[in-house]
Amino acid sequence: GAGVSQSPSNKVTEKGKDVELRCDPISGHTALYWYRQSLGQGLEFLIYFQGNSAPDKSGLPSDRFSAERTGGSVSTLTIQRTQQEDSAVYLCASSFRTSGRSDTQYFGPGTRLTVL
Amino acid sequence: AQKITQTQPGMFVQEKEAVTLDCTYDTSDQSYGLFWYKQPSSGEMIFLIYQGSYDEQNATEGRYSLNFQKARKSANLVISASQLGDSAMYFCAMRVGDSGYSTLTFGKGTMLLVSP
Numbered sequence A: 001g002a003g004v005s006q007s008p009s010n011k012v013t014e015k016g017k018d019v020e021l022r023c024d025p026i027s028g029h030t031a032l033y034w035y036r037q038s039l040g041q042g043l044e045f046l047i048y049f050q051g052n053s054a055p056d057k058s059g060l061p062s063d064r065f066s067a068e069r070t071g072g073s074v075s076t077l078t079i080q081r082t083q084q085e086d087s088a089v090y091l092c093a094s095s096f097r098t099s100g101r102s103d104t105q106y107f108g109p110g111t112r113l114t115v116l
Numbered sequence B: 001a002q003k004i005t006q007t008q009p010g011m012f013v014q015e016k017e018a019v020t021l022d023c024t025y026d027t028s029d030q031s032y033g034l035f036w037y038k039q040p041s042s043g044e045m046i047f048l049i050y051q052g053s054y055d056e057q058n059a060t061e062g063r064y065s066l067n068f069q070k071a072r073k074s075a076n077l078v079i080s081a082s083q084l085g086d087s088a089m090y091f092c093a094m095r096v097g098d099s100g101y102s103t104l105t106f107g108k109g110t111m112l113l114v115s116p
Helices: none
Strands: A005-007 A010-012 A019-024 A031-037 A044-050 A066-071 A075-079 A086-097 A112-113 B001-006 B009-012 B019-021 B023-028 B031-039 B048-050 B064-069 B072-079 B088-096 B109-115
Touching: A005 A086, A010 A019, A010 A031, A019 A086, A019 A112, A019 B023, A031 A075, A044 A075, A075 A086, A075 B023, B001 B088, B009 B019, B019 B109, B023 B072, B023 B109, B048 B109, B072 B088
Parallel strands: A010 A112, B009 B109
Antiparallel strands: A005 A019, A019 A075, A031 A044, A031 A086, A066 A075, A086 A112, B001 B023, B019 B072, B031 B048, B031 B088, B064 B072, B088 B109
């Protein structure tokens, strides 16, 4: 398909375990974004990539969260030593570039993370 | 700082009727873009419509139109001829500037329920 894909769609893990969430952006999109959405809440911005670099990591909730992007394409969000408050839907989006008021972000289906 | 306000936590409409979802925004930038996204129960954020701050005409996309009132800083979404499949959460979002990175700021959303 031509859209943003994310895997897994659902992840249940035990407290203290590490998890990796994957995002495959739309082909040709240089910008990639990670958001978190807790139950019934709006979107919380986590991090963005322009190419393989992440200029601003200040949105990451703690140092247990990290993200990388390789080849200007696939990105992985890693959460170490998961806590119950990490339970949320993690959404990935991509866009053609990161600048410009008209640059539209297209979202993937999300990964629902449940930490027991 | 930018802010998006959606004052309607929930809206009800009957099938085939029109409905307006409110969105007001706050920014000191003159150049900005406004976006509406739909999030059905499946979780994916679906881009609906975009309006630029310099656009003289209101944006339209099929049954969706954006009632843009710049002086009032409002960007309401109008859905004509509602369908059962329109039941979802709707988010208004804004991005400012023409160069350099800026975040996409989201409102808290409005839940729309369409009844037969």
